[in-house]
Amino acid sequence: MNQITSACVLSEAEHHLLSLAANETDTAIIITDHLGRTLYLNDGFTRMLGYTLADMQGKVPSAVVSGLHTNATALASVREHVTSRESFRTEILIYDRRGKPLWIAAVINVVKNDEGECTRMVGVWTDITNTKMHEVLQHKALHAIAREAPIVDVMQLICLEVERIAPEVTVSIRRIDPSNRLWTVGAPSLPAHYVRAMDGITLDCGIEGSEVPGLEGQLVVFGERSATSFWGERTELAQACGLAMCWWRPIRSGDGQTLGTLAFYYRERHHPDNLHRRLADVSVNLCSLAMEREASKKKIRRLAYFDSLTGLPNRSSLVAQTDTLLVDAARMERPLAVLFLDLDRFKQVNDSFGHPAGDMLLCEVAKRLKKCLGEKDIAGRLSGDEFVVVLTSCNADDAVARCETIMATIREPVILGSMSVTPTASVGIALFPQHGDSIGTLLPHADMAMYRAKAAGRHRYSIFDPDLNRAAQENLKLERALREALQSDQLQLHYQPQVRLEDGGIHGVEALARWSHPEFGMVPPQRFVALAEEGGMIAELDRWVLRTACRQLSEWRRLAIAIPHVSVNISPTTFSDQALPGLIAQTLADHGLRASDLMLEVTEGVLLNTATDGFANLNSVHDQGIGLSIDDFGTGYSSLSYLHRMPVNELKLDKSFVHELESNESARTLAKAVMSIGASLGLSTIAEGVETDAQRQILTRHGCKVAQGYLFARPMSATTLVAWLNHWKPAAGSSFHVGSS
Ligand code: C2E
Ligand code: CA
Ligand code: CA
Numbered sequence: 001m002n003q004i005t006s007a008c009v010l011s012e013a014e015h016h017l018l019s020l021a022a023n024e025t026d027t028a029i030i031i032t033d034h035l036g037r038t039l040y041l042n043d044g045f046t047r048m049l050g051y052t053l054a055d056m057q058g059k060v061p062s063a064v065v066s067g068l069h070t071n072a073t074a075l076a077s078v079r080e081h082v083t084s085r086e087s088f089r090t091e092i093l094i095y096d097r098r099g100k101p102l103w104i105a106a107v108i109n110v111v112k113n114d115e116g117e118c119t120r121m122v123g124v125w126t127d128i129t130n131t132k133m134h135e136v137l138q139h140k141a142l143h144a145i146a147r148e149a150p151i152v153d154v155m156q157l158i159c160l161e162v163e164r165i166a167p168e169v170t171v172s173i174r175r176i177d178p179s180n181r182l183w184t185v186g187a188p189s190l191p192a193h194y195v196r197a198m199d200g201i202t203l204d205c206g207i208e209g210s211e212v213p214g215l216e217g218q219l220v221v222f223g224e225r226s227a228t229s230f231w232g233e234r235t236e237l238a239q240a241c242g243l244a245m246c247w248w249r250p251i252r253s254g255d256g257q258t259l260g261t262l263a264f265y266y267r268e269r270h271h272p273d274n275l276h277r278r279l280a281d282v283s284v285n286l287c288s289l290a291m292e293r294e295a296s297k298k299k300i301r302r303l304a305y306f307d308s309l310t311g312l313p314n315r316s317s318l319v320a321q322t323d324t325l326l327v328d329a330a331r332m333e334r335p336l337a338v339l340f341l342d343l344d345r346f347k348q349v350n351d352s353f354g355h356p357a358g359d360m361l362l363c364e365v366a367k368r369l370k371k372c373l374g375e376k377d378i379a380g381r382l383s384g385d386e387f388v389v390v391l392t393s394c395n396a397d398d399a400v401a402r403c404e405t406i407m408a409t410i411r412e413p414v415i416l417g418s419m420s421v422t423p424t425a426s427v428g429i430a431l432f433p434q435h436g437d438s439i440g441t442l443l444p445h446a447d448m449a450m451y452r453a454k455a456a457g458r459h460r461y462s463i464f465d466p467d468l469n470r471a472a473q474e475n476l477k478l479e480r481a482l483r484e485a486l487q488s489d490q491l492q493l494h495y496q497p498q499v500r501l502e503d504g505g506i507h508g509v510e511a512l513a514r515w516s517h518p519e520f521g522m523v524p525p526q527r528f529v530a531l532a533e534e535g536g537m538i539a540e541l542d543r544w545v546l547r548t549a550c551r552q553l554s555e556w557r558r559l560a561i562a563i564p565h566v567s568v569n570i571s572p573t574t575f576s577d578q579a580l581p582g583l584i585a586q587t588l589a590d591h592g593l594r595a596s597d598l599m600l601e602v603t604e605g606v607l608l609n610t611a612t613d614g615f616a617n618l619n620s621v622h623d624q625g626i627g628l629s630i631d632d633f634g635t636g637y638s639s640l641s642y643l644h645r646m647p648v649n650e651l652k653l654d655k656s657f658v659h660e661l662e663s664n665e666s667a668r669t670l671a672k673a674v675m676s677i678g679a680s681l682g683l684s685t686i687a688e689g690v691e692t693d694a695q696r697q698i699l700t701r702h703g704c705k706v707a708q709g710y711l712f713a714r715p716m717s718a719t720t721l722v723a724w725l726n727h728w729k730p731a732a733g734s735s736f737h738v739g740s741s
Contacts, residue, residue, distance in 0.1 A: 028104075028125040034118045036060045036082040048127055050097030061123065067095035078106075085110050085118035091128065103132040130275050133165040134282045141286040145293060154290045155186025162279050163189055168270055169279075170243070173251075173287055174198075175260040182261060190265065191241045197234055217249030217280075221269065238265075247272050249280055251287045259291045307381040309359055310366035318380030322390050322439040325376070329392065329432055336432040337399035338439070339389040339406070340446035341369075341425045344458040346385035349421060357416040365423060368409045372402070387425075388443065396463065399429050403461045411459075424459035426450055435464045451476045455534045479535045481517055482528050486540050491515050493548050494715035497724070498567070498686055498708040501696065506725070507686075507706045508565040508599060511549040512715045513541065533571060542574040546587055550598070552718050554591040561722055567599040567629060572606050581620040595625030601652065603631050622647030629686070634670060644681055651678045655689020658709070661698045672702045679703060 010018065022029060028045035032038050038056040046052050049065065056064060062078050074092045081088040089107045096102060104125045111120040140161060144154045159171040172187035172195070180202045184195050222235040222245060238246070248263035262284050264276060272280070302308075305317035313321060322338070329336040343365065350358035362385065369379040369387060376392040391402055407427060413420045428450025436442040445464040453462040455476075485491055495509040515523045532538040549566045556563050574580060588598060600621060622628060629650035630643075634657055653674050660667035671687075678685040687699045690709030699707055713724055 026127070028123075028127075030056075030061055030123040030125070032061065032121045032123070034085060034120070036062075036121060039120070045125070048096070048102075048125070049094075055097070065094035065096075067093075067099070067101070069093055069101060070095075078108075081108065082121065085121070091132075102127055103129045130165075130278065134278060137161045137165065137279070138282055138286065141290070145286075145290050148297075151290055151294045152185055155287065156188050158283050158286055159186045159188050162264075162283055166275055166279060168266060168268070169276060170265040170267070171283070172198075172263045172265065173260065173283075174263070175291065176258055185260070194237055194241045194243075197237055201234075217247060219245065219247045219272075221245045242267055244269050247276075247280075249284055251284050251291065253288055253292050259288055262287055310363050310381050312366050312369070312387070313378060313380040315380065315382050318378065318382070318388055318390075319439050319443075321378050321380075322442075325378070325390060325392055326432060326438065330437065334393045335395040335398075337391040337394040337396075337402070338430045338432070338442040338446045339391065339399070339403055339461075340428040340430070340443065340450040341387040341389065341406070341410075342427075342450050342454065343385035343387075343410075344424045344426055344454075346423075349416070349423075353416050353419060353421075360416055361414055361421065361423060364414050365410055365425075368412070369406065372406045372409055388446070396429075396431055399431060399463070400461070403427050403429060407459070407461065426453040426458050427461035428453055428464065429461060430464040435466060448473065448476055451479065454536065455479065458536065475531070478517075478520060478523065478528075479531045481520065482515070482523075482531050483535065483537060485515060485517065486532075486537055486544060489544075490517075491541075491544065492717070493545060493552065494717055495552070495566070495721045496708055496715040497713050497721070497728075498706050499712045501700045501705060501707055504728070506563060506728075508567055509563055509721065510567040510569075510601070510708065510715075511545055511552075512569070513545055514715075529571070533573060538571045539574045539577060542568075542570050543583065545569070546584065550587050550591040550593055553597055554593055555718075556722075557593075559722075561725065565597050565599050565627070567601050569601045569631065572603060575600075575602050575606050575617055578616065580617050581624065584621065584626060585624060596627070599627040599629050599650065601629045601631040604633065604635075618647055634674060643677070643683075648681075648683060651683055651685045653685055653687045653704075655709070658687050658689045658695055658699070659691070661695050662692070668698065668702075671699070671704075675702045675704055 023043035025042070025044045026048070027042075028048045029040075029042040030038060030045055031040040037058050038053075038061060041051070041053055041056055051064065060082075062075060062082075066075055070093050074090060078088070078090060078092070087107075087109045089105070091103065091105050093101055093103055105128045106123055106125045108121055108123045110118050111122060113119050137158070141154060141158050144157055149157075155173045159173060162171050163169055170187075170189045172190055173185050174182040175185045176182055181200050182202070183199050187195050220235075222238045222243060243265045244267055246263050246265045248261050250258050251260040251262055253259050262280060264272065264280065302311075305313060307314045325336060328334075343361075346358065346361070349361055362381070365387065366379070366381065369389060373379055373389070374392065377390060379387060379389045381387050389406065391399060394402065407425060410423055410425050413422045415421075428446045428448060430436060430442045430446035430449060432442060435445045449462045449464040452465075453460040456462065492514045493511050494514050495511055497509050498507040499505070500507050513525055513529070515525075515528050517523055529538070529541070532541045546568050549568050553563065553566045570580075584598070584600075588595065606618070618628065627649040628647065629652055630648055631652050632654045633651045635654045651674060653671055657667045657671050657674075661671060675685050677683075684705055686706040686708060687695075687704050688708045690696055690699065690707040690711045692711060695709075696707060696711060713721075713728075716724060
């Protein structure tokens with residue numbers, strides 16, 4: 001240390017300590033004069049770079065240690081700082097005495113005298129090669145990941161890069177499969193037969209090894225007993241491959257799941273040193289990043305092609321796959337069947353058990369469908385509760401047989417929470433080649449056939465019928481449109497007043513459904529009511545009418561518009577549903593109405609159908625105090641004898657008789673009979689379809705109390721009805737004028 005000209009005099013002891021501090025460190029310290037020429041270097045400098053003071057004395061350090069790959073700009077900047085005598089710090093690649101490259105971080109401080117002139121420069125250099133190498137490893141791997149290189153390539157790159165940095169290490173990277181088995185994804189420098197032997201071992205039978213304190217992961221020394229217990233003969237194989245030991249660490253995902261392992265193999269017994277640990281840290285992170293990214297890429301692919309709920313192919317992938325199957329089928333002249341499945345009453349499951357239960361049911365059905373598939377068949381989910389199954393090498397007879405099996409498989413009960421539900425499906429079948437040669441025609445044809453199966457009463461199948469005439473197909477289209485209309489509240493209610501013949505006062509109004517479709521125009525109620533019956537939507541339609549009519553009446557009440565009651569048509573199917581009385585009571589309550597505010601119009605069929613809940617409902621509804629009216633009276637069985645046993649309040653004389661009152665004697669007789677029977681049973685009678693004043697007069701003469709018809713008003717929207725009421729000022733006993741229509 002005598003090269004330093006000290007400003008102060010140090011004691012022997014102080015001198016010794018200072019020398020220890022300067023020399024017993026891994027950091028290289030170098031002192032130059034104001035021109036940058038070397039005056040002193042410590043032992044650390046010699047250890048790091050191999051140069052002694054003798055080598056460096058009087059020389060400018062940057063000139064000695066720079067070399068082939070030293071960054072020229074960085075070097076120029078160093079020289080500039082030295083020339084201008086400024087302190088600075090830098091990171092730069094230099095070369096040691098033997099020409100080995102190393103990265104250093106250098107801090108250069110300027111020492112000034114009392115006049116502020118630079119006298120010395122002190123440089124402190126730290127070897128950052130390891131850190132730099134991590135950076136390079138990280139940079140290369142991230143770059144590969146970012147440009148979507150295959151996972152195997154990324155893993156290979158990590159292995160090779162680590163091995164380049166630490167030549168004493170041989171790396172393997174393995175990925176874990178769902179059954180906990182490990183499969184190699186990168187081990188470029190391990191012998192292939194060893195890699196093969198290691199593939200498929202399970203992780204959770206614990207790759208035995210000794211836990212090394214402070215070392216995450218396991219250390220396995222081949223040949224030692226602890227290793228042999230699990231690695232068995234593989235340890236011998238490892239030894240035969242020249243491997244002495246192995247240190248492995250788990251690769252974990254962000255949420256702590258084990259994704260695989262990273263193993264460092266050593267040819268010599270070599271305890272993992274700091275560099276290895278840091279390399280392992282970096283590599284494990286990179287591997288986990290690459291593996292997670294791979295998994296999310298797969299997931300995105302799955303989302304694009306598969307239905308996320310059931311895992312079945314979605315519409316687009318189903319269409320693509322079927323197209324391929326059809327090409328094969330055409331080439332090999334083999335038949336193929338497309339089955340269109342629609343679950344029956346799925347909406348009800350959703351409505352009564354909730355959507356999670358509905359989802360569970362869909363998943364279960366998907367699982368059952370998969371069980372029914374042959375090797376080349378496919379099943380997919382189109383949307384909601386619609387599934388498609390494509391059966392290869394399948395003719396009409398096979399299709400029917402397979403379809404029956406599928407329907408039977410679906411029909412097994414499913415437990416949803418505490419309830420058991422038995423799903424059923426309606427299925428339509430379209431066949432290749434007879435019914436189409438592309439999925440674009442086969443699918444709609446199968447759909448149409450499914451619709452027929454539904455209309456025929458559900459839990460059935462039907463094969464597409466090319467002869468099904470256009471009218472029938474139109475019908476199907478219309479039925480579908482009605483379903484949509486019901487779901488999206490596109491129907492309307494009109495109201496037709498019922499007028500007291502005696503004084504012209506309002507007896508009540510009948511609610512009549514109206515449907516105006518953007519494409520089909522006004523669809524007559526007979527038509528869509530029949531469609532609703534066929535398509536199993538009638539209960540929904542009637543419930544909608546009931547709700548809407550009650551809401552309207554309570555609105556009128558709020559506006560103090562005097563309408564005594566509203567009559568609602570209830571189809572026989574709906575009427576025999578045992579839930580009906582409860583539903584009506586609830587609807588009335590919801591709108592703050594009383595039982596007497598509502599009248600139900602049912603046809604005679606309901607009275608005859610005493611075997612079903614219809615009969616019980618008659619009493620139940622009557623007990624609630626809700627009025628019952630027999631619609632179209634006289635056209636049905638007209639067995640007057642049952643009437644007295646039934647809790648009925650009102651008869652509606654069918655308009656066909658009313659229309660013939662003037663021309664037909666027997667119509668007049670029947671009308672008279674109905675009126676007198678009604679009177680004797682204490683029922684009021686309403687004549688419907690009254691169009692002329694002559695009809696009104698005949699009816700009045702025969703004791704008819706209430707009439708409804710175009711003579712007074714057509715069915716009108718709620719607002720038009722209010723306007724009509726404002727102008728409706730009948731004089732008692734006078735003849736009625738024709739109401740606005
Ligand atoms: P309906 O219950 O017998 O209804 C009376 C029908 O006669 C109504 O036909 C009404 O517009 C019509 N009408 C009223 N006054 C006259 C008249 O002076 N002359 C003639 N020629 N006809 C008159 P609409 O509205 O076409 O309904 C036809 C049938 O459709 C109804 O017959 C009923 O069976 C059914 N319907 C209508 N709305 C509903 C509903 O909301 N639910 C159910 N289930 N069925 C309904
Ligand atoms: Ca009616
Ligand atoms: Ca009627």
